[in-house]
Structure formats: structure tokens, C-alpha cells
Amino acid sequence: MTEKIPCRINGKEILVWPGYRLWDAALDADAKLWQWCGGHGQCTTCAVIPVSGGENLSAPTGLEKFSIRLWFAKPLAAIRRRWKGRPIRLACQAYVQGPVDVVGLFGKTAKAARAASGLDT
Numbered sequence: 001m002t003e004k005i006p007c008r009i010n011g012k013e014i015l016v017w018p019g020y021r022l023w024d025a026a027l028d029a030d031a032k033l034w035q036w037c038g039g040h041g042q043c044t045t046c047a048v049i050p051v052s053g054g055e056n057l058s059a060p061t062g063l064e065k066f067s068i069r070l071w072f073a074k075p076l077a078a079i080r081r082r083w084k085g086r087p088i089r090l091a092c093q094a095y096v097q098g099p100v101d102v103v104g105l106f107g108k109t110a111k112a113a114r115a116a117s118g119l120d121t
């Protein structure tokens with residue numbers, strides 16, 4: 001029997017079915033994850049860093065890899081470079097396959113969650 005999976009986004013906890021999109025879980029949990037393009041993998045504002053369980057997310061899609069590569073080349077890339085080398089994922093392109101804890105990169109809620117997780121730099 002399939003059971004729901006614990007998912008934590010910006011410190012907000014929610015149980016989701018396996019295969020549920022991380023982005024939808026963030027909306028359901030009111031995790032205040034940014035989402036300018038409406039979950040289409042283009043704006044990268046839903047970018048997250050796994051605190052734990054990153055291996056429990058689906059493999060990055062081609063669109064996700066492309067958008068993140070582009071992200072580091074866009075204006076203000078100097079600001080984004082502090083995240084380079086981190087296992088950044090786009091919540092709208094990642095599907096939950098096991099317990100996961102992630103924090104966002106943008107917004108006050110994400111900043112507080114990163115600090116609480118010891119990930120703020």
C-alpha cells in the first residue's frame with residue numbers, strides 16, 4: 001500500500017503522494033516559494049536547495065538543466081553565482097519520490113528557512 005511522503009519546504013511540512021510535484025506541495029503548504037512563470041520551468045524563481053533528501057526528487061529534466069544554466073548567465077548573474085556548485089533544483093520540475101526537505105532561494109520566508117537550516121551564505 002502506498003503511503004504519503006513527508007515533505008518540508010521553507011520549513012512548512014506537508015504529506016504528499018509519491019510523484020506529487022514539489023511546486024504543488026509548496027503551494028499546498030503555503031511555503032511562500034516564488035513562482036513568477038506559473039510553474040513552467042522558465043523563470044527559475046522556484047529554485048530550491050535540498051537540505052536533505054535531494055536524492056528523493058525526480059531527475060532534473062532537460063528544461064530544468066537548461067533554465068538553471070541560463071540562470072547563471074542572466075543579468076545579476078554575479079549575485080546568483082554564490083549558489084553555483086550547489087544542487088539547485090526547480091520545484092516546478094521536480095517530483096517527490098521520498099522524504100525531502102528543501103529551502104527556496106528567493107524571498108524573506110526562504111531566507112529565514114535557509115538561516116534556520118544553516119544554509120544561508
Ligand code: FES
Nearest residue numbers: 039041042044092
Ligand atoms: S515557477 Fe518559474 S521556473 Fe518554476
